[in-house]
Structures are given as C-alpha cells and as structure tokens.
Amino acid sequence: MSNSAPADISPDAAHLDEVAAGVFGYVQPDGTWWINNCGVITGPDRTVLIDTCGTERRTRHLLETVQARTGTRVSTLINTQHHGDHTHGNYLVDEAVIVGHELCRELIVGHGITKYEGIFDVEDWGDLRARPPDLTFRDALTLHIGDLRAEVYYAGTAAHTTNDIVVWLPEQSVLFSGDLVFNGGTPFAIMGSIAGSRTAMEFLRGFGAATIIPGHGNICGPEHIDQVDGYFDFIQQTATAAHSAGLTPLQAAREADLGVFGELSDSERLVANLHRAYAEIDGLPPGGELDIRPAIADMIAWNDGQPIRCFV
Numbered sequence: 443m444s445n446s447a448p449a450d451i452s453p454d455a456a457h458l459d460e461v462a463a464g465v466f467g468y469v470q471p472d473g474t475w476w477i478n479n480c481g482v483i484t485g486p487d488r489t490v491l492i493d494t495c496g497t498e499r500r501t502r503h504l505l506e507t508v509q510a511r512t513g514t515r516v517s518t519l520i521n522t523q524h525h526g527d528h529t530h531g532n533y534l535v536d537e538a539v540i541v542g543h544e545l546c547r548e549l550i551v552g553h554g555i556t557k558y559e560g561i562f563d564v565e566d567w568g569d570l571r572a573r574p575p576d577l578t579f580r581d582a583l584t585l586h587i588g589d590l591r592a593e594v595y596y597a598g599t600a601a602h603t604t605n606d607i608v609v610w611l612p613e614q615s616v617l618f619s620g621d622l623v624f625n626g627g628t629p630f631a632i633m634g635s636i637a638g639s640r641t642a643m644e645f646l647r648g649f650g651a652a653t654i655i656p657g658h659g660n661i662c663g664p665e666h667i668d669q670v671d672g673y674f675d676f677i678q679q680t681a682t683a684a685h686s687a688g689l690t691p692l693q694a695a696r697e698a699d700l701g702v703f704g705e706l707s708d709s710e711r712l713v714a715n716l717h718r719a720y721a722e723i724d725g726l727p728p729g730g731e732l733d734i735r736p737a738i739a740d741m742i743a744w745n746d747g748q749p750i751r752c753f754v
C-alpha cells in the first residue's frame with residue numbers, strides 16, 4: 443500500500459487544459475462513474491461548451507471556471523449524448539442554445555433526470571431539472587466560433603449510446619469524442635452496442651486526430667482508440683466462447699481474465715457489456731431494445747451486492 447494521500451477527486455480538482463488556442467478540455471479526476479469531462483471553445487465574444495456535469499455542484503464549478511477563464515458567456519452548448527453525467531447540468535446554462543442528436547433530445551424528454559436510485563451511491567445531486575437540446579440534427583452540422591470551425595458528427599451507429607456525436611476541429615486536429623473513448627476507465631456500451639462501438643472506433647480513426655478529449659479521463663492521443671477497440675474485441679471474444687459454453691454473463695465475467703484491461707477503473711462494466719454482447723450474438727441489432735435491469739443487477743452482484751461506488 444502506498445502512503446501517499448488519496449488523489450483529490452472533488453470538483454475543485456477539475457482543470458482546464460488548453461490543447462490549442464482557445465480550445466480546452468475540462469478534465470475532472472478521476473474520471474470514474476459520473477465524473478465526466480467537458481470541452482470549451484472560445485471565440486472573440488462567446489463560448490461554446492461541450493457537455494455539462496452530473497450534479498448541480500459540479501456543473502456550477504464548471505461554469506464558474508469557464509467564466510473566469512474566458513470572460514464571455516456560453517452561447518451554445520453541445521451534448522455528446524443523453525447520459526446524465528453529460529447533461530444533468532444543462533438547465534444551469536440557461537441562456538445557451540443546446541445542440542444534440544435528435545435521439546438525445548427524445549431520450550431526455552422521455553426520461554427526464556435519471557438518478558438510477560439504489561444503483562449508484564450519490565449523496566448530493568442538487569436541484570436538477572431536465573433540459574433537452576433545443577436544436578437537433580441527424581448526421582452533421584458545422585459551428586463557426588469566430589474563425590474557428592467546429593464540425594459536429596453523429597457516430598453513424600449506436601455505440602456507447604444510440605446518440606453519440608463528436609466535435610471535430612480540423613484546423614487544430616482536436617477531437618472531442620464524448621464517451622466513445624474512455625481513458626483509464628472501462629468502456630461501456632450497455633445502452634448502445636458492442637459491435638457498433640467497434641464500427642465507431644473505425645469512424646474515430648478516420649479523423650486522424652492528434653489530440654482526443656475523451657468523455658472520461660485525461661486528454662490523450664489516437665492510440666486510445668485502439669485500446670477501446672481492443673477492449674470491445676475482448677468482450678466479443680469472451681461472449682462468443684462463454685455463450686456457446688452455456689455460461690451466464692455473470693459466470694462469464696467471473697471466469698474472464700481481464701489481462702491488461704484489469705487496470706481500468708469501473709471493472710464491473712464487464713458484466714453489463716457481456717449482456718449486450720450476448721444479445722448481439724442472439725441477433726439484436728446495434729442499439730436494439732434491451733432490458734438493462736438484469737445487467738445492472740449483475741454489476742451489483744459483481745460488486746458483492748453494494749451500490750456502485752461513485753464520488754459525485
């Protein structure tokens with residue numbers, strides 16, 4: 443055991459990292475469940491924000507930090523997908539137009555604020571109110587922020603969710619990948635697709651990005667696309683062997699040798715990913731309807747019956 447103090451994972455530990463002139467990743471340690479990253483693109487008189495946070499206090503901290511750094515108001519907010527860790531704070535950016543995929547809007551309108559009671563152990567969500575995107579699209583759109591061009595693309599398939607989008611800055615070679623890329627955490631596709639995630643990695647490679655701001659974890663390079671793809675390859679191989687051997691996803695997870703992926707945080711996602719992979723072996727298309735309750739129950743079983751540890 444190390445004697446060093448535990449790392450600071452409070453909202454105060456978040457940092458704005460400038461990756462190109464006026465372009466920032468807002469990185470929140472330690473990137474585990476609900477602790478996401480955001481993006482900031484500053485223009486001469488306005489700011490574009492990419493994603494909010496899962497709780498009121500984390501989003502307030504984000505907005506204060508962005509305001510202090512840029513001195514301009516957030517005119518546009520882009521949601522990379524519908525999950526609450528990226529959208530719960532939308533209502534606090536009340537003057538901004540919110541851009542998202544049309545399925546992102548549909549899911550937020552349909553489900554509102556999602557706290558997954560009894561699954562995650564969160565002390566203080568704050569006074570959350572659902573606010574879906576106002577401006578939706580299906581395939582692509584381009585935003586102009588001063589001279590800076592930001593291209594927004596749908597991933598083209600269900601992957602992490604059904605509505606993943608990325609923001610690409612061609613002149614800066616910077617890609618905001620949302621949760622298509624996790625750095626240091628276990629990739630997760632229970633609400634999207636394992637096969638689709640692999641297709642999405644091919645899509646991400648196509649940008650040839652020098653810098654990636656992942657949905658969780660530190661800013662990284664394109665080599666992390668291969669790591670995520672390798673993880674989903676491992677999931678497919680494990681599922682194929684275990685499915686034909688008649689194992690349940692939980693049995694398969696308990697027998698699996700994670701190898702290098704054992705170093706990733708949030709390892710219980712393994713069993714949920716196997717549920718999705720099993721369904722795909724049985725013919726479910728990417729993003730197809732899947733009752734996620736058995737997968738969640740198995741993550742808790744993997745976790746010795748305790749709600750999933752998280753630090754928001």
Ligand SMILES: [Zn+2]
Nearest residue numbers: 478527621657
């Ligand atoms: Zn996330």
